[in-house]
Amino acid sequence: xxxxxxxxxxxxxxxxxxxxxxxxxxxxxxxxxxxxxxxxxxxxxxxxxxxxxxxxxxxxxxxxxxxxxxxxxxxxxxxxxxxxxxxxxxxxxxxxxxxxxxxxxxxxxxxxxxxxxxxxxxxxxxxxxxxxxxxxxxxxxxxxxxxxxxxxxxxxxxxxxxxxxxxxxxxxxxxxxxxxxxxxxxxxxxxxxxxxxxxxxxxxxxxxxxxxxxxxxxxxxxxxxxxxxxxxxxxxxxxxxxxxxxxxxxxxxxxxxxxxxxxxxxxxxxxxxxxxxxxxxxxxxxxxxxxxxxxxxxxxxxxxxxxxxxxxxxxxxxxxxxxxxxxxxxxxxxxxxxxxxxxxxxxxxxxxxxxxxxxxxxxxxxxxxxxxxxxxxxxxxxxxxxxxxxxxxxxxxxxxxxxxxxxxxxxxxxxxxxxxxxxxxxxxxxxxxxxxxxxxxxxxxxxxxxxxxxxxxxxxxxxxxxxxxxxxxxxxxxxxxxxxxxxxxxxxxxxxxxxxxxxxxxxxxxxxxxxxxxxxxxxxxxxxxxxxxxxxxxx
Amino acid sequence: xxxxxxxxxxxxxxxxxxxxxxxxxxxxxxxxxxxxxxxxxxxxxxxxxxxxxxxxxxxxxxxxxxxxxxxxxxxxxxxxxxxxxxxxxxxxxxxxxxxxxxxxxxxxxxxxxxxxxxxxxxxxxxxxxxxxxxxxxxxxxxxxxxxxxxxxxxxxxxxxxxxxxxxxxxxxxxxxxxxxxxxxxxxxxxxxxxxxxxxxx
Numbered sequence: 001x002x003x004x005x006x007x008x009x010x011x012x013x014x015x016x017x018x019x020x021x022x023x024x025x026x027x028x029x030x031x032x033x034x035x036x037x038x039x040x041x042x043x044x045x046x047x048x049x050x051x052x053x054x055x056x057x058x059x060x061x062x063x064x065x066x067x068x069x070x071x072x073x074x075x076x077x078x079x080x081x082x083x084x085x086x087x088x089x090x091x092x093x094x095x096x097x098x099x100x101x102x103x104x105x106x107x108x109x110x111x112x113x114x115x116x117x118x119x120x121x122x123x124x125x126x127x128x129x130x131x132x133x134x135x136x137x138x139x140x141x142x143x144x145x146x147x148x149x150x151x152x153x154x155x156x157x158x159x160x161x162x163x164x165x166x167x168x169x170x171x172x173x174x175x176x177x178x179x180x181x182x183x184x185x186x187x188x189x190x191x192x193x194x195x196x197x198x199x200x201x202x203x204x205x206x207x208x209x210x211x212x213x214x215x216x217x218x219x220x221x222x223x224x225x226x227x228x229x230x231x232x233x234x235x236x237x238x239x240x241x242x243x244x245x246x247x248x249x250x251x252x253x254x255x256x257x258x259x260x261x262x263x264x265x266x267x268x269x270x271x272x273x274x275x276x277x278x279x280x281x282x283x284x285x286x287x288x289x290x291x292x293x294x295x296x297x298x299x300x301x302x303x304x305x306x307x308x309x310x311x312x313x314x315x316x317x318x319x320x321x322x323x324x325x326x327x328x329x330x331x332x333x334x335x336x337x338x339x340x341x342x343x344x345x346x347x348x349x350x351x352x353x354x355x356x357x358x359x360x361x362x363x364x365x366x367x368x369x370x371x372x373x374x375x376x377x378x379x380x381x382x383x384x385x386x387x388x389x390x391x392x393x394x395x396x397x398x399x400x401x402x403x404x405x406x407x408x409x410x411x412x413x414x415x416x417x418x419x420x421x422x423x424x425x426x427x428x429x430x431x432x433x434x435x436x437x438x439x440x441x442x443x444x445x446x447x448x449x450x451x452x453x454x455x456x457x458x459x460x461x462x463x464x465x466x467x468x469x470x471x472x473x474x475x476x477x478x479x480x481x482x483x484x485x486x487x488x489x490x491x492x493x494x495x496x497x498x499x500x501x502x503x504x505x506x507x508x509x510x511x512x513x514x515x516x517x518x519x520x521x522x523x524x525x526x527x528x529x530x531x532x533x534x535x536x537x538x539x
Numbered sequence: 540x541x542x543x544x545x546x547x548x549x550x551x552x553x554x555x556x557x558x559x560x561x562x563x564x565x566x567x568x569x570x571x572x573x574x575x576x577x578x579x580x581x582x583x584x585x586x587x588x589x590x591x592x593x594x595x596x597x598x599x600x601x602x603x604x605x606x607x608x609x610x611x612x613x614x615x616x617x618x619x620x621x622x623x624x625x626x627x628x629x630x631x632x633x634x635x636x637x638x639x640x641x642x643x644x645x646x647x648x649x650x651x652x653x654x655x656x657x658x659x660x661x662x663x664x665x666x667x668x669x670x671x672x673x674x675x676x677x678x679x680x681x682x683x684x685x686x687x688x689x690x691x692x693x694x695x696x697x698x699x700x701x702x703x704x705x706x707x708x709x710x711x712x713x714x715x716x717x718x719x720x721x722x723x724x725x726x727x728x729x730x731x732x733x734x735x736x737x738x739x740x
Contacts, residue, residue: 116561172568180559208574211579217683219585221668222675230672293575299583 030126033118035107036269036515038125040419043412046131047485048094050405052136056153057443059396064168072224078209080144081514083238084156085146086245086397088254088388091163092132094401097408098256099170100199103414106174108508109147111183111526113518116176120169128166145330146237150223153237157220159465181535183507185525189277192529193266194411194504197259198455200287211293215240227428238389239298246393247359248312249292250400254352257407258283259458261345263506264414265327269334272530278514282319289316291303305365313363317356324349332342340429347437351403355462358396359447369451392451396471399444402477404435415429417496417513420488428487435480442473487489505530550733554581564596565625566717570724573687577728584676591673599740600671609660610737613653617726620649624695626713631702643699646722650692657685677736682731684725687721694718720730 029037060081062072073081103125107115115121138144138159143152145160179188185308188196219240222232231240243249252508262283266273273279289312295303303309327349336342369392409432416424446466453460500508509520509532528534588598590666599605668674700716707715708718 010627039590120565168572172565172572175568176561176565179564180561202568206568207575210572210576214576214579214583214679218580218676218679220674221679225668225678226672227669227677231675293579294582300584 002357003401013283015184031122032374033114033122035103035115035121036187037420038121039100039102039104039114039127039527040080041129042065042103043419043488044238044485045094045132045323046093047481047488049088049132049136049286049462050097050481051086051478051485053085053093054439056081057089060085060473061467061474065419071162077145078371080139080142080147083145083241083293084139086238086394087241088135089162089397089401090245090250091167092135094408095167095253095532096128096132097261097405098201098253098411099167099417101172101260101408101411101419102174102194102256103371104419105411105508106198107177107181108418108511108515108519109506110178110181110186111507111520111523112181113520114181114182115173117173121173123168124169124173126166127162131159131162131166135163139242146234146243148234152297153234154220154224156193157216157223161216161220163214165244166522168205168209169516171198171205174198185527189280190526190529192259192508193262193273193279193283194256194259194292194412197256197262197283200280200507201255204287204291208249208252208291210246212241212244213271215296236298240296242389242393243292243296243298245249245364245397246295247292247396248290248295248309248316249350249363250393250397251290251316251356252287252292253406254400254407255283255287255350257348258320258409259402260341260407260414261327261349262323263342264345266329266530267414267503267505267509267519269330269336269503271330271334272505272533273326273330274333275326276529279323282326286319286323289319304363310363313359316359317353318355319386320349324353335385339413340426340433341410341414342432344406344413344433344437347433348403348407348410351399351437351440352408355396355399355403355444358399362390362392362396373437387501388450391447393445395447395449395451395470397410397444398442398447402440402443402473403499405477405481407439408435409433409436409480412484414510417500418511418515420493421496421514422491423496423500424487425490428483428490432480432483432487435476435483437480439473439477439480441473442469443471443477444470446470446473499532505529505533557717558619561715562717563720566720570721573724574728577731579681580676580683582682584680585735587673587676589736598673598719600666601671602667602684603664603739605666605737606660607737609656609663610733613656613660614729614733616649616653616656617729620646621723621726622651624719628712628719631712631715632709636702639677639702639715640699643702646695646701647692650688650695653688654685657681674679680732684729687725687728691718691722694721707710 032038038216059072060078072078089378103115108114122288135156138152138155139147141152143151143154143156145153147153152375154407160507175198179197182191188199191199198256214394214484218231220232221253224232228230230236262273262279290314294300295306296308297303313436317386324492331342331346335509354456369390409429412419413424413426416429418424446469450463450466453463459466498504498512501509501511504510507520507523507526508515508530510523591598595717623642623646627639627646630636630638630642666674668678695718698707698718700715
């Protein structure tokens with residue numbers, strides 16, 4: 001590693017923050033601030049909740065086949081399962097999966113001995129876990145967004161607020177880690193892509209998710225204390241929250257995925273990423289174009305027709321294309337082996353590009369894609385009430401979120417040695433990545449096509465087959481989640497080197513697998529974005 | 540001569556690494572998030588009010604009036620607390636602990652005064668939350684701000700106790716500065732609420 005002669009660091013980057021010890025037992029885990037342990041819990045819980053969410057969405061998908069109360073679920077239950085599943089997909093599965101990876105990896109990448117605010121990071125995790133459990137339990141006992149069981153709905157709303165607060169607090173800790181605990185020499189242009197993507201993620205989430213928190217508060221205040229004549233009405237609740245799972249906002253949950261792919265591609269191509277500044281700007285641009293807190297069609301009539309919305313819809317594909325071009329260039333220039341992180345990463349990138357391309361026509365009012373499912377009379381199979389959410393956005397949301405999950409799966413296998421201390425099975429990795437990516441395509445594309453049903457009767461006629469394909473897609477994604485979880489839990493080579501890829505570029509590959517408490521004994525100042533490559537070249 | 544040798548750059552050890560401003564950075568981001576929380580709610584309030592007013596109807600129900608006097612006093616109280624907060628930061632930055640304790644105590648006292656005032660304000664206004672949706676948004680915004688003031692007071696109180704414990708010095712007083720940043724955010728948000736809700740009604 002490139003080093004300065006005079007400035008060797010033997011102290012924690014922040015002298016006031018003591019490095020936590022690795023916990024032992026359940027009590028130790030509950031009280032720990034060790035970022036590796038916290039990240040493992042984030043990952044395990046998000047995979048578990050992801051499985052539950054995908055099963056819920058799959059069961060909901062079965063509903064329209066029977067139609068109404070004659071289906072698998074009653075109309076009321078189907079709606080509750082739908083709203084819970086749609087909100088849980090980003091908030092209980094994809095976002096926490098990526099947060100979990102970041103909690104393990106980002107402090108290592110920036111050369112920090114700990115995550116910033118370790119106790120706050122622990123509080124964020126447990127707040128999210130408890131709130132997520134409560135959110136699912138509340139749905140099971142008659143709650144959920146827009147349900148008619150008063151107390152259970154209140155619990156759903158409060159727990160949903162807890163979920164968001166947990167995610168925001170966790171992202172705040174990661175943001176602060178990157179900004180303040182970087183090792184000397186590592187300015188912001190030198191931080192690894194994943195760490196940079198978490199900076200962008202935290203900033204954008206902090207810019208938009210508090211608005212969702214305000215929406216929830218308004219619904220809760222009216223539902224619990226008010227007369228439930230407007231915001232708290234059963235029929236209105238979901239419409240006030242659904243903006244978070246529609247474009248452009250849904251894209252912000254995929255920002256960390258870009259960082260994962262960028263780091264994995266550069267490492268496994270054994271190449272320095274060219275045009276690094278441009279790539280970082282593209283990640284930031286993607287985040288900025290995903291800001292969607294203003295596009296609340298419930299409150300702002302014509303929000304989807306505004307020039308800002310149309311502009312975002314048209315432009316969000318551009319940064320993705322820039323990134324994709326950069327990754328392909330690296331892969332072509334380097335000596336790439338088609339390992340799980342590369343395959344899953346490129347699949348995720350392609351999925352996101354596809355989703356961004358599908359986002360373009362939604363901005364065009366003349367295409368009539370804004371109609372809610374219930375108004376698509378030409379599709380008898382898709383009847384379960386979605387209360388105003390266009391079927392097109394259901395497809396787009398699934399595609400974006402499951403593509404991001406594919407990158408997350410790739411990240412688990414890329415940093416598997418840091419997470420579990422073992423090199424994870426390549427076979428299982430490829431299977432998991434493939435299943436989740438196919439799931440993303442199948443769960444998303446059919447609904448995107450059905451969005452055009454008012455324009456093409458052939459699509460309306462094929463609605464049964466398309467709905468069936470979406471259910472298969474959800475099942476495949478659930479299968480991928482199970483395979484990934486099994487790979488994490490399974491046995492493997494316990495004697496894993498610090499850098500099992502033998503081409504690591506950033507500092508996480510310098511420390512042991514899994515990292516010892518405190519991460520780094522000593523660390524020298526870095527002089528480039530790829531300090532480990534510097535060392536190899538010097539040697 | 541020994542002193543000269545110690546100052547010789549050729550023999551002096553490298554400068555200690557400065558403590559990163561962890562608490563300040565975290566607080567700045569949290570303050571930004573809080574600002575967005577209120578921005579979202581205020582946007583709903585203002586858009587709903589504009590929609591109602593544009594139809595020729597009254598925004599506030601008959602018999603309900605938002606008293607401006609208490610709102611103005613609240614604004615003055617919080618503005619003054621911003622001054623005392625700045626006084627606390629300045630005092631701790633100069634190692635003037637007596638003035639720092641006095642300023643922190645005064646700031647907390649002004650916070651309590653504001654909470655008391657808001658209680659009186661609600662009693663005077665007599666606006667039942669169950670009567671209309673404007674009441675729901677109004678109480679969602681104003682009670683959220685009260686919660687924010689309470690959080691700011693707890694934050695400042697904790698940092699005040701840390702100062703009493705001798706943790707902060709003129710060279711390192713991030714905790715107090717961070718509490719001050721959050722406090723100023725609280726006051727700034729009240730200023731926006733004061734103008735958007737109380738003054739323009």
